[in-house]
Amino acid sequence: MIRARPDPTRQVVRIALGFVLALSTWTTIPVLASAQVPGLGGVEAVSEDTATPPDPLGRETPRGLVTGLVSALADGDAEKIRRFVETDAAGSVEDARAALDRAGEVSPSADLSLVPEGRLDDGLDAAVERIGMLRTGTKTIPLLAHRVDRDGRRIWLLSAESFETLSDWTAPAGGLANEARSWTAALPAGPTILGVPARDWALMGAFALAGYALAFGLFRLRGLVGRRIASERGPNRMSHFIAASEPPLRLALAAAIFGFGVGYLGVSVVARYQLISLVQIVFWFAGLWFAWRLIDALAEITLERMSNRGAITAYSVVTLAARVAKVLFAAIFFTFALRAFGIDITAGLAALGIGGLAFAFGAQKLVENLIGSVTLIADRPVRVGDFCRFGETLGTVEEIGIRSTKIRTLGRTIVTVPNGEFSSLHLENFTRRDVFHFHHTIGVRYETSPDQMRELLWRLRQMLLERPSVDADPARVRFISFAAYSLDVEIFAYIHAEDWNGYLEIQEAPMLDCMDIVEMCRTGFAFPSQTVYLGRDGGRTSVMAGAREAAE
Template sequence: MLIVWAILATNVAFAQIPTPGGNGSDPAAKTEKVADPLGRDTPAGMVTGFISAAAEQNYEKAAQYLDLSQEKGAWGPSVAQQLQRILDQGGYVFSRLRLSSEPAGDVDDGLPPDQDKFGAVRTSSGSVDLIAQQVTDKDGNKIWMVSSRTVAELPSLSRTVISSVVDRLLPYSLRDDYRFAGVPAGHWIAVLVLAVVSFLLVWAIISSLLWVVFRIRNRQDSRIRRVLSASAFPIRLFFTVWMLRVTMVLTGVSIVARQHMSSVTEIIGWIALSWIIWRVVDAVGDFTIARMTLRGRLSMLSAVTFVRRAVKFALVAFAVIAGLNALGYNVTAGLAALGIGGIAIALGAQKTIEHLVGSLTLVTDQPMRVGDFCKFGETLGTIEDIGMRSTRIRTLDRTLITVPNGNLAALPIENFSRRDKFWYHPTLDLRYETTPDQLRTLMASMRDLLVEHPKVESPGRVRMVGFGPNSLKVEIFSYIHAVDMDEFLEAQEELSLRLMELVEEAGTGFALASQTLYLARDRALSMTRSPQLAPQEHEPGSGNGDGRPHERAQAGA
């Protein structure tokens, strides 16, 4: 709906752009075609205009929709009234969806380019087509009118029709005295009665058919039973609408009433058809999800959900377009205007398209599915729903995060639910006081533990990997087979406790974070005399009187 309104708004905006001449001085503007005031530019406009004039009983105006060029001396209002009576009692005109809304008419109907079929009249000898023809008016413009050939056939057609069933049953006052929207009140009453009768008749027929089908397929879980049960009411509504349209023609309800009801019945018919498809899509989707779950193909659940929503989205869009067409809006022309307003719409819908493509990527690649526990960037959570635009994630804090699929498809996704085994890889720090023999015995016991444990994938690896700052490092590398995280944590806890027991049995222990401080006293340099000072040691007065040098005490630390 937003796209349609944007298109219409774009058309209005472009229509209001002034011509290059500014004040109408452009020569091309003078030759622009003027719309026909009676709406005869298209076959659909011609039919609508004639019916509206007949509803107002303005037969002089209605005669302007007839090509009387070949009828010399014919009085136009009388001919128009004659055509209305023929349509009331035995004829019909096409709905808006079937009538062409193009000035050129329907070029693919097998008729000459200037002719279109707009209805038919039932006679005892068969059906006679009603033809519209494109002619040139006195101003040189091309307009559509009831063809001269059809006008010439009206007298003979008038003699073949008889009074309608409705007119024969209704009293005079309800046929001519009281009118509503240009239709006798009795004809509106007939429409209501026919609607009720049609619904009851369709209800009885459909119920009988369903009873027969359920008797043949008497299983409670039958796919046909589920689909038909879910679609029973819209099916009845759909056939009621079309039966009402047929019975209004057969009973001779006024053509004006039928045209008023045409839009209503078409809209109800499209709603009912969309409703049927909606129910069928739901039933098929539920059945497919149940079958995939039963077969263990859980990876397909997200794809089925996405396809179901995509079909529903397309169904709603189609129903809206059909409904607008039934109301008289030219949606085809609006969609064709995408060439003009497409750039603005594409820019505005850029993010929406990006998220839709992201949804297709998630469904196609299937990096995750509903129920998976994943990590998206810095976010951890469980997938609750993958929609057409966004994905809902339940975090560990039990909050709900909604991430657009375009953004999600660009993030690295770590899916914890898809792993087939869990990595168990502790590194033990043992004291440096552990002897090589103790270490060899301990590592042999650890290897036996990994081999004997039923959930550890063999072979496990136990190796001394180096010398740490304050410990001897022993690495354990193995995988644990577990269904979920809880089972893995249970196995990990059991292995860790057993490792503690093995370390204790080996007579060693785990290293603590510690530092060793060494204290030492450095010795001072020796006071031995340098050779250059030796002569000075024998100078007079420098000795002890006996010629010996003074003794010096060595200072030591």
């Protein structure tokens, strides 16, 4: 049995709303805590006697350095920009900024380290971090940051060599990219919005629309080719998946085009840095959307194949695996998105160890139901579509979920049972039995003679053995007891049938034959009755008289 696939667009929207809610909660809790708890003011609450006060410019980490430097570039404050560069650096701030705008590229926030030590697996020295690059013709020069001691703190600063490289950079002549940058620079800048000329915002918006239009055109062409092939080979599941995967792939392609080409527009590095994280999130979101639809398509194809083979038990396994895969992909997306927004998830992961005990106590039922789900999937006492008895209830299993199992009762109601409880019940599965038990006891009247009883037993045995639906071994008919008001005969056999309704239809014939055989043997069925025997005798006097006569 294959269920209709839920609307993926609605599911993706739910994921996005959940992410926004989680992000707002994550970023609001520290603010509320610092506002409500006396003496708590975030990092400023740390005593100077016990710890070094934080850097007011946030240069303790590579990401803090880049964020502060971009903010200083947006403000256009040359003196503030100098505070993010090693003091012995020579060169012009304006020239360095122009180089960054024309040919520079700052690493996205998601690629920058959030810890003071920086990245230790990048092949560079421990006190050196790569924070961007500068294009010079066909070559790229890395922009490096150094970790130095300054005013009793260890902070990250743009290296003097990188700053001098930016100051000495000159735009190469010729080239399509340089012509595009020159054409961009010739446009009127307009008012400044968030430290970026309105011209740059307009250019990036137009380029984003152009990139999406290009992606739309390419996928429209792919759709035409796909429909041409489908018309020749006929539609199938894969063609439906290709059509369903078009929106996420189109969005991913548009994000990739924008991320690759925006650096050649010559717009402000501040604008590019502010948008590149958003573009990455859009790209990851498109990947999550595509993975979501891919999982649904694979699950649907697998369920269809298993259903054709009669392996209905695969429904529960495939459904659970699909849900776990979706949760895994969603968790990966949220991890990257939170990191792109500058939220350090390592602290949250560390807090899991502290809060693990509280979670274990508070989520006992949840964990119990999850374990029950695994037990139901592994042991498979019941499967979707099975008719079973659990406790005192009879019903058909409709869904085995991660938390609970839904069963359609004989009254056509839905009973939802937590898997932790359901897996611990005594489950009787009627669907999985191979044969049906035909077991009846008939009682005939005590007036039945031995010869009639022998004929009755012989005819009943013949009747059972002659039926093809009855299993000959161990079919039996036996005279088993002298009951209170009947002579009891046991009829025991197994009947082959497809389902319970088929069994009820098959057993009607042997039961009617039993009635005919009882009548044929000139006896009848017994019913609760009492027999009173009346005796006539002469009493004590007549008995004594008879004894004297015999003696004489």
